[in-house]
Amino acid sequence: MATPTLPPTVDAPVEQVDAAARYVEAFEMHDGTLLNGTNARLQGLRREAIERFEALGFPHRKAEAWKYTNITRTINRGYDLFLGQPEPDVTDADVAAERIPELDAHTVVLVNGRFDSERSTIGELPEGVRILPLAKAVEAEAELFDQHFAQYASFEDEVFTALNTAFVHDGVFVYVPERVALETPLHVINLVAADDDLLVQPRLLIVVEDGAQFKMVQTARSLGDGKTFTNVVTEAYVGRGAHVDIYEVQEDDAQASQVTTLQAHQKDDSVFRTSAFTFGGDVIRNNLNILPNGNHCESHLYGLFLGHGTTHIDSHTFVDHAQPDCFSNELYKGILDDQSTGVFNGKVLVRQDAQRINAYQSNKSIVLTETAQMYSKPELEIYADDVQCSHGATSGQLDDEGIFYLRSRGLSEERARAIMLMAFARDVVDTINIEPLRELVDQKLTARFRR
C-alpha cells in the first residue's frame, strides 16, 4: 500500500509554502479513513487539535519561545506523512545494533512511529504492568487511556503537540500499577527508515501509579537517505510517591530533525528524573515540561548536548512549581564544535502561594570554534516570597592552564583536550542510574572527543 503524501510542493518557492495549510489539508483528506478510530473521544480530540494547530500556525522567529531556532526550513520540506501500514525497510541487524550492550531490558521497537510487535521483545512483566502499542491501548485499556491521554501535554499553545495529537496513530502505552516496581528498564528504540523525506509522529503515554517505580531509555536512529523529521510527544503521569526515570539518547544523524516534547505530571512526594544526551542531528528541539502538581515533589532535569557540523540543538525546559515545598534541580551542559549552534532556554516558574520552593538551574557551555554559537536564556519567574531560587549560566573555552598541566605530564594536546572535555561532561553522565547505559554514553563521548 502506497504511503499517503502531503499535497505536492514542487513549484512553490520555499517562502511561499504555507506548510501548516498542507498539514490541515492532509488531515482533512485522511480523516476517518487512515486516521480512523473507534474511540469517539480521540476523534474529537484530533479535530480539536487540528483546529488549534491551524490557529497557532508554525512558529516564526518573532515568537519568543523560538527566538533562536529557525524551524521554517525543517517544516517546509515536503515530507511523506507515514499514515499507512508499516513496510519497514528495517532488518533485525538494524535493531540489534541499537540494543545497549549488557542491558537487560524490555525492548520496544518503533519503526517510523509504529509499534513493531515482531521485533519488540518484552519479557515477563509483574502483574498488572502493561506495555502495549498505543494503537491497541485505545481500546484494550480504554478507561486508562481516556483518563490520561492528552491530559498533560496541552496543545493549547504548543503547535507541535497539536500536530502530534491531530495525527496520533501509534506509539507506546505503559501502565505500572500501584506499588509495583518495574526493576527492568524499558528500552524504546525509535527507528526512522526512509529514502524519501518523512515525518513521523510517535506518541508515548506512561502512567505510573502511586508508589510505583519505572525506568525508561529512549534512543533514536535514522536509517536511509531521506531527511526525517520526528515530532514525538511523551506524557508521563507520576503518581504519589512514585519514581520515574527517563533517559534519552539522540544519535548523530545529520539528516534527522526532531522536535521532542516530554510532559511530566507529578503527584505528592514523587520523584522524576530525566537526562537527555544529544550527539548531533540536523535541527533538534527538545521541549521538557514538568509540573510538580503536589507537595514535596522532586524533579531532576539534566542534559548534555554536543554539536558539530551545522547541527542546531535547542533545549527548552519549563518547571512549573504550582505547589509548595518542592525541589527542582536542573543542569544542562553543551559542547559546540564546527558551525554548530546550541540553545538553552530554561524557565522556572514559582506560582503564587507555592512557598518553600528550592529551585536551581544551571547551564554551562564550551564553545570550541569561532563559528560555533551558544545562546543561553535561563529564566526565573517568581511569585512567592519564601523561596530559594537561583540560576547560573557560563560560556567559555577550555582552560589553557588545565591543558598545560596535562601536557606537562606528557599527554598530547588532543588527549589533554579529550580529558578536559570528558571531565566537563562527567557530572551529567553521572546522573545515569543504569550502569550499561552510562557505559555506552561514556564510550560515545570518548569516541567523540578523540576525533
Place this chain on the structure above:
Amino acid sequence: MSTETQYLQDIADSDYEWGWTTDVEADTAPVGLTEDTVRFISAKKEEPEWMLEWRLKAFRHFMTLLEENDNYPQWPHLEYEVPDFQAISYYSAPKKKAKYDSLDEVDPELLDTFDRLGIPLGEQKRLAGVAVDAVIDSVSVATTFKEELAEQGIIFCSMGEAIENHPELVREYLGSVVPYTDNFYAALNSAVFSDGSFCYIPKGVRCPMELSTYFRINAAGTGQFERTLIVAEDDSYVSYLEGCTAPMREEHQLHAAVVEIVAKDNAEVKYSTIQNWYPGSKDGKGGVYNFVTKRGICQGDDSKISWTQLETGSAITWKYPSVILKGDRSVGEFYSVAFTKGHQQADTGTKMIHLGKDTKSTIISKGISGGRSNNSYRGLVKINKGAENARNFSQCDSMLLGDRCGAHTFPYIETGNQTAQVEHEATTTKVGEDQLFYCAQRGIGEDEAIKLIVNGFCQEILAHLPMEFAVEAKKLLSIELEGSVG
C-alpha cells in the same frame, strides 16, 4: 503606614487628577499625531529645515509601525493598555506660571519629605512649584557653573540651543547610536521629541564638576519626549546625573525618552539616573509609563561607559540602558536598583554588545519587589564573532518583600566567539528571618531592620552614584520602604 508614605501617595494622587487633562492653550499642539503635529513642533522650536526633515523621516517610519499591530513591542513582562497614540497631545510649552507664591502655602508634609531627603531650600521651591526668585543662590550658582564650563570648551545646553548653535555636532551624532528605526518608541521620540540636553566634552578635558549638580538646577520642563545626547571626545571624562530623588510632578502619562552617548578613544562617561515618577494610585490606577531607550557606544579604544540607575517610580518601566563595545579594550558597566511596590511593573535591564577585542562588561542588578508589583530583569550579553577575549560578568539578585509580588529574571546570553568568557548568576530570596532576629536581638525594630537589610542589599549599586546622590538615594529607599512590607 507612615505619614510620609501616605503623604507621597496622596500628593501624587491629587496632582494627577488634573495633571493629565489636556489644556487647550495656544502653546499646546492639538491632540493626535499627523505630519502637521511634527511640523508644528518643529516650527514652535524654530528649527532649521534639516531638523524638520529628520523628524519627518522618523514620523513616516513610526506611522508604518503604527499601522500594523504586530510592531508594538509585546515581549516585555508587563501588562498594560497600549496608549492610544492619536489621543495624546505631543507638545505643550513648559509651564512658567507658578502655582504658589511662597513656600508657606505648600503642604507642610511635602516640605518635611524634602527636608528628610536633604534637598536645599531653593530647589524645594522649584520642585513644589513655587515661583523662584531670580536672585536666589541656585541661579547665580548656575551662572558661575556655566562660565566655568565654557572656559574649558565644554558645551552643555538644551537640545534646542544645540540645534541652533552647534548644528554640525548635532547633525553628526543625533541618531547615530539610537537611529529612529531602532524601536517603536525611538521612532516616536525622534519624530516628536520636545527638548533635552546636549553635552559635548572636547578632547582631553575632564569635566570639572558633576554635571548632575548643574542639571538639577536647570533642567525643569523638558517635556515628555526627552532627547539627550552626550559626546565625549578622546581622553575626556564626564559624569552626568539625570532625575531627582524628590517625588516628581510629571504632567504626562507617556514618557518616551532617548539618551545617546558617544565615547571616543580613552574617554569615560558615567551616567546616573534616579527616577521617582508617579507610580499610580494604591489600587493601580494611573501612573507614568516610562519607556526609555538609552544606549551608549564605546566607539574608541579604551573607552568606558557606565550606567547607574535607581528606579523607584513610574507605573510601568521599560528601560534597558545599553553599551555597544566597539573599541578594543572598551568597558561597559551597568549597576541598577529597581524597587517596585503597589501595582508597579518594571521590565528593566541592559544590553552589552561586544564587538571589539578584549572588551569587558559588568552587570549588577538588584530588584526589590513588594506589594502586588512585578519586577523583571531582562538583559542581553552578546559576544560577536570578532570580539576576541571578551569578558562578561552578570549578577542579578532579587528580593521579595511579600507573597503577592513577582521577581523575574530573563537573561539572554549569546556567545559567538570561542575565546569569550561569560558568566551569569541570579538569586531570589526574601528578607531572612534570621537577619530580622539578629536585629531584633540588638533592639532594632522590624521596620528599621528591613531598611537596614534592603540598604545593605543595594549598597554596591548605590556606591556607584555620585556621592551626594548616594546619600539621598538611601533616604529615598527608606521612605519608599515604609509601609511596603506587610
